[in-house]
Amino acid sequence: MWHENIDHANVINRTKTTMRQTLLRLPTRNSVWAFRASRPAQIASTRRSFASEASPSPEVYDVVVVGGGPVGLTLAASLGAARTTSHLKVALIEGMDLAPIRNWSPKPDYFANRIVSLIPSTVRLLKEIGAWKHIQQNRVQSYDGMQVWDGMTGARVEFDWNKLWGGKDEQTDTTIAHMVENIHLSHGLLKAIGDLAVQPTMIDKTKVERIQYGEMTGQLDMRDWPVVTLSTGQQLAARLLIGADGGNSPVRTFAGIESRGWDYDRHSMVATFKIEDDSAFPKFAYQRFLPSGPVAILPLPGNFANLAWSTTPEKVTHLKSLAPEDFVAMVNAAFRLSYTDIDYLHNLKSGVVEETKWRESVTQHPDPPQIPVRITEVLDGTRASFPLKMRHADKYIAERIALVGDAAHTIHPMAGQGLNSGIGDVYSLVKSLAEGIRHGQDVGSSFTLEPFQSERYLPNNALLGFVDKLHTLYGFESGPLVPLRSLGVEIINRDWFGLKRFLMSQAAKS
Amino acid sequence: MAASTTCLRCLRSRALPAASNRAFSVLNRPPPNYPGHVPLTGPERLFLAAGSALMSFIDPRRGDMIALLGETTAQPFFITRLRDTMLRHPTGRRILRARPRITSQSLSLPRLRSLPPNTIGATYVAWLDREGVSPDTRADVRYIDDEECAYVMQRYRECHDFYHAITGLPIVREGEIALKAFEFANTGLPMTGLSVFSALTVKADERERLLKVYLPWAVRNGMQAESVLNVYWEEELETDVGEMRERLGIEVPPDLRTARAEARRRKRDGKTTTTTATTAAAGTAPTGDETAKVETEAERAEREQLEIERKAMEILEQADKM
Numbered sequence: 001m002w003h004e005n006i007d008h009a010n011v012i013n014r015t016k017t018t019m020r021q022t023l024l025r026l027p028t029r030n031s032v033w034a035f036r037a038s039r040p041a042q043i044a045s046t047r048r049s050f051a052s053e054a055s056p057s058p059e060v061y062d063v064v065v066v067g068g069g070p071v072g073l074t075l076a077a078s079l080g081a082a083r084t085t086s087h088l089k090v091a092l093i094e095g096m097d098l099a100p101i102r103n104w105s106p107k108p109d110y111f112a113n114r115i116v117s118l119i120p121s122t123v124r125l126l127k128e129i130g131a132w133k134h135i136q137q138n139r140v141q142s143y144d145g146m147q148v149w150d151g152m153t154g155a156r157v158e159f160d161w162n163k164l165w166g167g168k169d170e171q172t173d174t175t176i177a178h179m180v181e182n183i184h185l186s187h188g189l190l191k192a193i194g195d196l197a198v199q200p201t202m203i204d205k206t207k208v209e210r211i212q213y214g215e216m217t218g219q220l221d222m223r224d225w226p227v228v229t230l231s232t233g234q235q236l237a238a239r240l241l242i243g244a245d246g247g248n249s250p251v252r253t254f255a256g257i258e259s260r261g262w263d264y265d266r267h268s269m270v271a272t273f274k275i276e277d278d279s280a281f282p283k284f285a286y287q288r289f290l291p292s293g294p295v296a297i298l299p300l301p302g303n304f305a306n307l308a309w310s311t312t313p314e315k316v317t318h319l320k321s322l323a324p325e326d327f328v329a330m331v332n333a334a335f336r337l338s339y340t341d342i343d344y345l346h347n348l349k350s351g352v353v354e355e356t357k358w359r360e361s362v363t364q365h366p367d368p369p370q371i372p373v374r375i376t377e378v379l380d381g382t383r384a385s386f387p388l389k390m391r392h393a394d395k396y397i398a399e400r401i402a403l404v405g406d407a408a409h410t411i412h413p414m415a416g417q418g419l420n421s422g423i424g425d426v427y428s429l430v431k432s433l434a435e436g437i438r439h440g441q442d443v444g445s446s447f448t449l450e451p452f453q454s455e456r457y458l459p460n461n462a463l464l465g466f467v468d469k470l471h472t473l474y475g476f477e478s479g480p481l482v483p484l485r486s487l488g489v490e491i492i493n494r495d496w497f498g499l500k501r502f503l504m505s506q507a508a509k510s
Numbered sequence: 511m512a513a514s515t516t517c518l519r520c521l522r523s524r525a526l527p528a529a530s531n532r533a534f535s536v537l538n539r540p541p542p543n544y545p546g547h548v549p550l551t552g553p554e555r556l557f558l559a560a561g562s563a564l565m566s567f568i569d570p571r572r573g574d575m576i577a578l579l580g581e582t583t584a585q586p587f588f589i590t591r592l593r594d595t596m597l598r599h600p601t602g603r604r605i606l607r608a609r610p611r612i613t614s615q616s617l618s619l620p621r622l623r624s625l626p627p628n629t630i631g632a633t634y635v636a637w638l639d640r641e642g643v644s645p646d647t648r649a650d651v652r653y654i655d656d657e658e659c660a661y662v663m664q665r666y667r668e669c670h671d672f673y674h675a676i677t678g679l680p681i682v683r684e685g686e687i688a689l690k691a692f693e694f695a696n697t698g699l700p701m702t703g704l705s706v707f708s709a710l711t712v713k714a715d716e717r718e719r720l721l722k723v724y725l726p727w728a729v730r731n732g733m734q735a736e737s738v739l740n741v742y743w744e745e746e747l748e749t750d751v752g753e754m755r756e757r758l759g760i761e762v763p764p765d766l767r768t769a770r771a772e773a774r775r776r777k778r779d780g781k782t783t784t785t786t787a788t789t790a791a792a793g794t795a796p797t798g799d800e801t802a803k804v805e806t807e808a809e810r811a812e813r814e815q816l817e818i819e820r821k822a823m824e825i826l827e828q829a830d831k832m
C-alpha cells in the first residue's frame with residue numbers, strides 16, 4: 001500500500017494550493033487535443049479497427065463503461081467527442097432505466113431535490129463535449145459569493161467580491177459554481193451522446209451480474225480481458241473496462257482493489273424550497289458548521305433554494321417525520337438559533353413553528369444577506385437523505401481496468417466536490433487514452449492508464465483528506481480547537497496576506 | 511446583477527444589527543437592550559469586577575457590590591452556559607418563555623405559612639421569616655448584556671431562598687459555605703465559587719469538618735443534581751421537600767447540627783480535662799503569672815479569628831441576598 005506511507009498533512013499543504021490549478025483544470029479552446037462535439041459520419045468506417053468481431057459471444061468492445069451516472073455519461077460523451085478516441089467501440093451499461101432522464105422535461109415552479117454544484121472547469125469540459133448547450137440556462141443558478149460560518153462561535157468567512165478592496169473587475173469571471181439539477185445534467189449529457197456521429201452502445205435497465213476473465217478464442221487470447229455478463233445473459237469483452245459504477249463499484253471488486261475509509265454516521269438531508277423574495281440580495285451559497293455536521297442552503301433560480309443538511313441519522317429521521325411547516329421552521333432555525341436550541345428542537349414531534357418563533361425573537365442573529373432569506377415552503381416529495389462516507393480506492397487502475405468518479409473516491413459533500421472531481425477523472429483518463437492511442441499503445445494497457453492515475457491520485461487524496469479533517473475539526477462543540485479554528489477563519493476573512501482574494505480567484509479560475 | 515451592486519452596498523451597511531457585544535467606546539454607549547440595562551465596555555467590566563471584589567471585602571455589607579461582582583464575572587461565558595442548561599430542559603425552557611418573577615405579590619406568603627411544614631412553600635417562608643427578608647429585596651440585574659441571560663441571573667437571585675429550603679443545610683456558617691459550594695457546582699457562576707473562599711477564615715476544626723464532610727457533599731450533589739434553575743418553584747410550593755430532593759438527585763446532607771453539637775460536646779469535655787490538669791499544675795508550680803499571659807495571647811488570637819469570621823459571614827450573607 002504505497003500511498004499509506006504518504007504524510008497526509010504534507011500532501012495537503014503541498015498540493016492544496018496547486019491542486020485546483022493542476023488537477024481540475026480542464027481543456028480550454030486552444031488545448032492540444034481539442035474536443036469536437038460532432039464529427040462526420042465517415043469516421044464510422046474506421047471504428048471497428050480496434051475491435052474484433054470474430055467470436056459471436058462475447059462481443060468485443062474497446063471500452064466498456066459500467067455505470068450511467070453523471071460520471072459514466074460524461075465519459076461516454078467525452079470519448080465520442082475527443083478526436084483521437086472517437087473511433088473506439090464503446091458500450092455503456094446502466095442498471096436503471098435511462099428513459100425518464102432522456103424524456104425529462106422541466107416542470108415550471110419545480111426543482112428536483114438532487115442538485116449539484118459544478119465548478120467552472122467542469123462546465124468548461126461540458127461545453128467542449130457539447131453537453132452544456134443542452135442545459136437550459138434559466139434552470140441554472142451560478143453564484144460568486146459564499147457565507148460560511150461556525151455555528152458555535154459565529155466566526156465567519158465571507159466570500160463576496162463586492163466587499164473585497166477593488167471589487168470585481170469586468171474581465172474576470174468570478175463565478176464560483178453553477179447549481180444544476182442532477183437529472184437536468186444527465187439529460188444534457190444523454191443529448192450530447194445522441195449528437196455523436198459514432199454512437200456508443202447504450203444498454204440500460206440491465207445490470208452487470210458477473211465479471212470474469214475471457215478465454216483463448218480462435219483469433220484472440222482474451223485471458224487477460226475482462227468479460228462482463230449482463231442480467232440479460234449477454235456478454236461483452238472489454239479491451240478496457242471502466243468502472244463508473246458508484247461507491248459500491250462491482251468493477252473495483254472484480255479488480256480486487258481495496259477501498260479504504262469510513263462511514264461518518266451522518267446522513268445528508270436534501271430538499272427543495274420556495275423562499276422569500278431575495279432579489280435585493282446577491283445569490284450566495286450559505287453553509288453553517290454545526291457540531292453534528294454542516295447545514296447548507298444553495299441558490300436556485302427565482303425564489304427557490306436547495307438544502308443539504310448533514311447530521312446524524314436519528315436527526316434526519318426526525319426532520320423527515322415533521323409536518324411541512326415544522327420542517328420549514330426547523331431549517332430556518334438552523335441558520336438562526338444556537339446549537340443548544342437546534343439540538344432541543346430535534347426532540348419536538350410538533351409545534352416547531354411556535355417554538356422557533358419565540359426563540360428567534362430572543363436570539364441575536366445576523367440578517368440577510370449574511371444568512372439566507374427565510375424559506376417559506378418545502379416542495380412536496382423533495383425530502384430525501386443519503387448516508388455519508390469517505391472512501392478512497394488503493395489505486396485507480398489495473399491491467400485493462402480503470403475506476404472513475406465515486407467508484408474511485410467518495411467524499412463528504414460539504415465542499416460540493418464529489419462529482420466535480422469525478423469529472424476531473426474523466427478528463428484526465430480521456431487525455432491519457434488519447435495519448436496512448438497516438439503512441440500506438442493498447443487502450444487497456446497500464447502504460448496507457450498510468451498517467452491518468454498519477455495525475456489524479458494525489459490531488460484526490462489531498463482533497464479527501466482536507467474535507468475529512470474539516471469534518472473532524474468542526475465536530476467539536478468545545479475545547480481548545482474551537483477558538484483556534486475561529487482564529488483561522490478570522491485570518492482568512494480579514495484578507496490578511498491577501499489570502500481571501502487568492503482563494504476566491506483560485507475558486508473562480510479552477 | 512451589475513445594476514443592483516450599488517444598492518447592495520447600502521443594504522449591507524445596515525445588515526449587521528447593533529449587537530451589544532460588539533466593541534464600542536464610552537462615548538457612544540449603545541442603547542440598553544432591556545429596561546435598566548447598562549452596556550459596559552470590556553475595560554469597564556474588568557474595572558468594575560476588580561473594584562466590586564475589593565469593595566465587598568472592605569465592606570461586606572455592600573450587597574450592591576456583591577451583586578455587581580456576581581454580574582460582572584458571569585458574562586459572557588458562565589451565564590450563557592447556565593441559560594443553555596435551562597434551554598435543554600423542558601421546564602427550564604418554560605421558565606425562560608414565561609419569565610416569571612418572584613415577588614411578595616406573585617407568592618402569597620400567608621398562604622405559604624398555612625401549608626404543612628414539610629412542603630417547599632412552608633420551608634421557604636419559614637426561612638424568609640427567620641431572616642427577616644422578603645422576596646422583594648433582590649436587586650435588579652443591570653450589567654448582563656443579553657436580555658435573556660439577564661433574566662437567568664435575575665431568576666437565580668430570586669430563587670435563591672428556595673435552595674436553602676431544599677438542601678436542608680442549617681443556617682450556620684458551615685452550612686452557608688456548603689450551600690455556596692453546592693450552588694457553584696450546580697450553576698457554575700463564578701461569584702458563588704469566590705464566596706467559598708471565605709471557608710479559609712473559619713476555625714481550624716470547622717475547616718476540617720468543611721473539607722472532609724460538607725464540601726465533598728456539596729460538590730458531589732451540586733454536580734450530579736439536576737440544575738436548580740430548571741425547577742418551576744411557583745408550581746412546587748406544595749411539594750414535599752424530601753420528594754423534590756429525590757427528584758433532583760440531592761442526598762440528605764450530613765446533619766450539621768448534630769455534628770456541631772457533637773464537636774462542641776467533645777471540645778467541652780476536652781477543655782474540662784485540660785482545666786483540671788491546669789488547676790492541678792497550678793497547685794504544684796509557681797508559674798500562675800505565665801499561665802495568665804499565655805491565656806491573654808490565646809484570647810487575642812481568638813478575638814481576631816472571631817472578627818475575620820464575622821466579616822466572612824457578612825460577605826456570605828450579602829452574597830446570599832444578592
Ligand SMILES: Cc1cc2nc3c(=O)[nH]c(=O)nc-3n(C[C@H](O)[C@H](O)[C@H](O)COP(=O)(O)OP(=O)(O)OC[C@H]3O[C@@H](n4cnc5c(N)ncnc54)[C@H](O)[C@@H]3O)c2cc1C
Binds near residue numbers: 070093116208418
Ligand atoms: C447529498 C449529496 C450532495 C452532493 N452534492 C454534490 C455537489 O454539489 N457537487 C458535486 O460535485 N458532487 C456532489 N455530490 C456527489 C455526487 O453526487 C457524486 O460524486 C456523483 O453522483 C458520482 O457520480 P458517479 O457517476 O461516479 O456515481 P453514481 O452517481 O453513483 O452512479 C453510478 C451508476 O452506476 C450504476 N451501477 C452500479 N452498479 C451497477 C451494476 N452492477 N450494473 C449496472 N449499473 C450499475 C448505478 O445505477 C448508477 O447509476 C453530492 C452527493 C450527495 C450524497
